Amino acid sequence: MKTLPFIYNQPKEFLASLQPKEWADFILGEINPLFSLTATKARVIGIRNESLDSKTLVLKTNRNWKGFQAGQHVPVTIEIAGRRVTRFYSLSSAPGDKNPTITVKKQNGGLVSHFINERVQVGDILELGAAQGDFVLSKEIPNKILMIAGGSGITPIHSILQDLSKRDYKGQVKLLYFSRFREDIIFYDSFAKLEAENPWLEIKHVLTDVKAEGFDFGFLTNEMLHSFVPDLTDRLVYLCGPAPLQGPAKFMLGDVKIISELFLLPNQVNFSTSSKGPKEVVLLQSHRTILLKGEKSILDELEDNGIYAPSGCKMGICHTCVCKKVSGSVTNLMNQTVSGEGEENIQICVSRAEARLELDL
Structure with a gap:
């Protein structure tokens, strides 16, 4: 007989099933959208125009924010049309400032950059990841x-x-x-x-x-x-x-x-040698098989098919979109190198399908 889902052999298994942190986050969020045990959230408390097509968002972060080094970027997650989308933006303020800022310039075809510039308002809540990146001052600052x-x-x-x-x-x-x-x-x-x-x-x-x-x-x-x-x-x-x-x-x-x-x-990625014909792509976790044209990155073509894989910068920088290629060949659009047929990790935002693929997605 199949065991009922609410019966556990150990008390700790029962407690784990309740996912107390997620429930606590939900309840805290109802009290104050900034409150969270696990997520780093920020309220937009100011917006400045920096140029014709760029704005600075002044943020008030919750206690989960760990700060940053000058020059680093941060993943910013925002909900657009019912789905959560993440992009990476550089911090534009000094690390010691009370309220960190990000500055976002509209990019051609940039879903999130346009949304931030045109739709985000004071009072809106963003979710931040940990700051990262090596474009920072060295310990011994040169003269x-x-x-x-x-x-x-x-x-x-x-x-x-x-x-x-x-x-x-x-x-x-x-x-x-x-x-x-x-x-x-x-x-x-x-x-x-x-x-x-x-x-x-x-x-x-x-x-x-x-x-x-x-x-x-x-x-x-x-x-x-x-x-x-x-x-x-x-x-x-x-x-x-x-x-x-x-x-x-x-x-x-x-x-x-x-x-x-x-x-x-995205418009600077090299598509000069286009792929010939559609390629079958098997998504192993989703149990789906789709056809990609090979005219864009794998990430873009998945999104064209209504499949939204984890992603961030869409520039090959943040590695959020890395997934395991179990079999098949891809072209790296940054340097036009073609992969082997075997198993390896690839960045799907800068990879194009060249042959039948099996992806761990």
Whole structure:
């Protein structure tokens, strides 16, 4: 005879079945949405416009928040149209600030970035994961630093500069920041204030799309780099932004030590060698078999079919989407390498199906 589900041999088995922490979280959440025994939650207590298409959210976190290092990013989970979606965003405030901030720029096709900029309001609750990332200050901060950023890649650098200012840094930092046009510059007023208050900081804004009085114009060149930083080889370089900036920058910097973080947007992933024909994909945990066209990443094609696997950044950075490929071949869209047919872990946000796949999903 089948054992009834509420009969247990040991008291601890019965207690475990009740999932007391989940029940407690539910009850606490009804009292106050910020209350939780396990989850890190944050209420939006302020919203600032930083540019035409980016906003800063000022957050009040619950006691589960463990803080962060300047330059790190954090998983942000939000409910959109009835489903929970997670993306990674860099903290833009200094670690010691009472209320941490994240700054989000709208991205083409970015579900969460558009939702945050257009729909999130003061009072809304977000769920945060643990801060992570190695784009941080070293224990021994060098005397001379060069920072190069493009677009939303400025966010972790803004956090680092805020941190240096609070530490009463005595060295020298130069920042080269590329934006499309004047109104596209994120943190323009904040940077002006930082530069005025800290004699160790020098900032050069460069516009790439529209010329404007008082701003440099164009893309990064050797001449621009060495004119702004004659002592380049004496500096540690922090580089953050999209691939079209990072590739040339790394080539020009040569042997100079670089700490970098790549912001690879979905429209920058290389689909130049497309897959031929649909591929059968077996989802072992879900007991489902579907056909993927091989025209997008596995993650995107699963979502097109109404299947939402765990994911975060969709850029190949956070590894939230890693799953086991039991069999079959995929192409890594970051470097166009083709995998073997055997078992291995893959990032489905930057992998494309090349042959029949079995995935542990």
